[in-house]
Amino acid sequence: MLTAQQLTGQADSHVVSNDICRPTVRLQGPVFTAYSAMHSAAAEAGVALDIASGFRDFERQRAIWNRKFHGKAPLYSSNGAELDYSSLAVGEIVAAIMTWSALPGGSRHHWGTDLDVYDPRPFAAGKRSLQLVPEEYDEGGPCHELALWLQRHAHDFGFFFPYRQFRGGVAAEPWHLSYRSLATQAQQQLTLEVLENTLAAADVAGKDYILDCLADLKEHYIDNICGATDEQENSGWLFG
Numbered sequence: 323m324l325t326a327q328q329l330t331g332q333a334d335s336h337v338v339s340n341d342i343c344r345p346t347v348r349l350q351g352p353v354f355t356a357y358s359a360m361h362s363a364a365a366e367a368g369v370a371l372d373i374a375s376g377f378r379d380f381e382r383q384r385a386i387w388n389r390k391f392h393g394k395a396p397l398y399s400s401n402g403a404e405l406d407y408s409s410l411a412v413g414e415i416v417a418a419i420m421t422w423s424a425l426p427g428g429s430r431h432h433w434g435t436d437l438d439v440y441d442p443r444p445f446a447a448g449k450r451s452l453q454l455v456p457e458e459y460d461e462g463g464p465c466h467e468l469a470l471w472l473q474r475h476a477h478d479f480g481f482f483f484p485y486r487q488f489r490g491g492v493a494a495e496p497w498h499l500s501y502r503s504l505a506t507q508a509q510q511q512l513t514l515e516v517l518e519n520t521l522a523a524a525d526v527a528g529k530d531y532i533l534d535c536l537a538d539l540k541e542h543y544i545d546n547i548c549g550a551t552d553e554q555e556n557s558g559w560l561f562g
């Protein structure tokens with residue numbers, strides 16, 4: 323069980339690094355164990371994978387949020403079209419941010435159970451850089467082979483894809499894997515009260531609006547995930 327501080331990314335005592343990837347990538351120990359087994363199985367099948375991002379702390383998420391809220395970073399609709407910041411009301415700004423970035427305190431990356439994965443080989447020469455956009459994982463994209471392999475095998479190692487399809491909340495993220503057992507626990511622990519207390523005490527842009535409709539935002543963007551149960555797991559894949 324995580325403490326409220328760990329759950330909201332304000333402590334990092336629940337995550338560790340591992341020789342299998344860069345030291346800046348941190349996850350809970352058991353998640354690395356499962357990832358290592360999956361990494362070996364993928365290698366045996368001729369598929370390479372690496373982690374672009376694991377644990378992210380509250381401060382990092384808050385910096386991303388505040389930049390976007392103040393129009394210092396571009397905002398996109400769920401289909402990737404750039405939005406005109408100057409024409410958006412506060413609620414529309416919050417919705418646009420939450421389609422692509424989590425609320426500080428509400429990111430699954432705080433838990434140490436969730437990771438963004440990619441195929442490192444096409445990027446090794448340094449000629450192209452990973453953008454984490456769906457086209458990279460679609461047919462013809464540099465991470466498509468990996469995406470197909472994970473779609474079939476990630477489940478065997480305890481992982482699922484919470485953002486497999488767009489469900490009206492967070493945009494589809496075929497690179498985002500979640501370690502089901504520990505993530506489900508964390509999700510249950512992240513109550514409205516925990517989130518409310520965290521945000522109320524922090525300097526987060528748009529805080530008054532966010533706190534006013536936090537229950538709706540939580541339901542729409544945080545609780546609204548794909549494959550919350552095993553039965554949903556294998557239906558409606560993006561590709562394949």
Ligand SMILES: [Zn+2]
Nearest residue numbers: 431437438498
């Ligand atoms: Zn992610």
